[in-house]
Amino acid sequence: MPGLLGEKSSVAVIIAVGSELLTPDKIDTNSLFLTEELNSLGFRVTHKIVVGDDALDLESAFRYSCGLAPLVLVTGGLGPTEDDLTRDVIASVLGRPLEIDKIILEDIRTRFAERDLRMPEINRRQAEVPRGAEILKNQHGTAPGLILKENNVTTVLLPGPPRELRPIFTHYVAPRLKTISLGKRVYRRVLRTTGETESFVDECVKPICQRWLNRSIPIRTTILASLGQIDLHLSTVSAGQLKAKAMLDEATCELREKLGILVFSEDGRSLPEVVGGLLLEHEATVSVAESCTGGLIVSRLTDYSGASAYVSGGITTYSNEAKVKLLDVSGGLLERYGAVSEEVAIAMALGVQKNLETQFGVSATGIAGPTGAVSGKPVGTVYVALVDSNGDIMSRRCQLPGDRSRVKFQTSQVVLNLLRKKLLSI
């Protein structure tokens, strides 16, 4: 499938250089910043490549990238040590001799002098510039950025430390890229859903998305499944912001109609944030009684500023004694139905709603695993309940897949979604 931007002249490749990025401990995060900036300038990133501090590997990666895109960004490897090979390799591939730039050399000397230090001899290397390169001043470090143009490929070299890379990109690279981009930009929209599987959502939206792809200005849809949540990422390329917005608005509308209540967010907000917004809107308060989720539901609800307006608190009861004492669950109920039951879930919700004097009380009790399964109630069996101050009671049994932490998180999604649907219905 051709990319959204289509034309080859608006794609870019990012190469991150550094042996530390090939260990189990470090990851290239500069590319996230660069991707966002490039997208907003109208460039689509088609490949990201990580190579170590190895001249042959970098040479091969750079040659490969020049065949892929007219814009290649290389980050890292501009330091003063022998490990730092980016300048040498790129100059050699492009057939440009390295020359000492007197202004850069003076800048580096000054940076050291300002800290009462003499410039170590090895830092001279950072003043070496491939002939004809444009020099991008680095206010936060010794290695300048460089731009080289050759055979219709623009190569941008940037230092690896984010606090050096970011200002150089913003101040010097972005304005120059504007002049070579096609004026088209990527516009995005994210719809978040919960309550159904990836395949279900995919089957629902596929005919619509297929139709969008075939339009003269296509909209591309990516489905992203995470725990208890399926997101739809829409993107389109346009030269006009208003037109793009109108297209994405219309597309969002169509998906919302198709998926209905499954869609909980069209603006990037998370489920607890959306639920918080609805509680605020209704000037309602909630309290949470938790067993298997161990405090996760109330913790997620309080992740957002202003939560104190609608969350009174929560009671996590792991033991039966605590359920009796703090949530007024009757000992007889626990004995007859067991702690993991619909009856106890409802009693917990009633108890917390009464004790914390809130409009809504929600609860979860279940078997998060890996132990605790009993006959008829395997690991992943969860009961959730919601009660309100009018005496309405809702409850649900779920069978959730995965390990302990996945069961915990999915349960929190189910409870928050139950509350969301209740709030939407009043």
Next chain:
Amino acid sequence: MPGLLGEKSSVAVIIAVGSELLTPDKIDTNSLFLTEELNSLGFRVTHKIVVGDDALDLESAFRYSCGLAPLVLVTGGLGPTEDDLTRDVIASVLGRPLEIDKIILEDIRTRFAERDLRMPEINRRQAEVPRGAEILKNQHGTAPGLILKENNVTTVLLPGPPRELRPIFTHYVAPRLKTISLGKRVYRRVLRTTGETESFVDECVKPICQRWLNRSIPIRTTILASLGQIDLHLSTVSAGQLKAKAMLDEATCELREKLGILVFSEDGRSLPEVVGGLLLEHEATVSVAESCTGGLIVSRLTDYSGASAYVSGGITTYSNEAKVKLLDVSGGLLERYGAVSEEVAIAMALGVQKNLETQFGVSATGIAGPTGAVSGKPVGTVYVALVDSNGDIMSRRCQLPGDRSRVKFQTSQVVLNLLRKKLLSI
């Protein structure tokens, strides 16, 4: 630089497939796990490449990778939707027709049936296998892993979700790679610390680590800072497991002596897991009273199986009324000192310890931000307390940096560390 393993080691390339990995929001983290596993099997990763869900881009990246290394791992793109192209592209490059595997198809049907669902027709694609591929069973999802051998290149296809990829790699791929690796392996050890800054830990250990680097068989140390935690990663390369283990044992010992109580884990366990182990050892129980952390502390403590033996429960009180009603904090105390104070922190810990009848009660109250700051108590001001059934009381004021979620998490680290130190002292 040839990297830790040296020139002669076996090399591998990792390709991560997925358009979402080329957006500003998502990053390929599977490669960290795979790199660690590959290193420990004697393979050095020389390139990591990310491509989108685009057949031509993947084809080109795969052809390029086959020229770089005798082992190519491709992650992602094995899902059921049209976006998932990995199977098709790799089969086509290797000239192998795709054939439906009846056993996989039956497995997928069963997975859906177990959850009372009908298999959507699109999932049939996941049973398509390039002719001659070895099939690696996926216990946690519908897409199996695949191994293909062709022209001295071994290609391993793995599903993108980490919880599917990891067990497949561990159970099926690792044993097969052992037979083609060259013998030398990277051995690692991770020490986790909490309670001090990265620069403090760095200054402490630098002379020791420098000495290790200059030994005939060097040990390399990487310092990795995360929220409320500084980890030290030691690694060494050796052909002999016993020798490597002895070296790392000795190094760990030296670091432990230098860093003392700061080190909470030498075996990969997290802080709540370590605290849970200590509580079990002492046959002690804990309860948690939370305000600014909103249930995060009790949720983290209950993330581990068996937590019900030592966690009785927790009470999250966001409002003053809830603090009075559920934690017996006196209204006068709240009025005189404010909810964010040492006095209230101690009263909360005493209240939860008494109400849940546990040996220890811990608490946190603070200003997580971004709003709520008052004179003398800026955002990030947090009071924590610990009480025990003997009447011992400890408390602490902290000033924590960062946004709301960072303050919440760091507070949970402080409270768990307070409890750890208390348990170590008895």
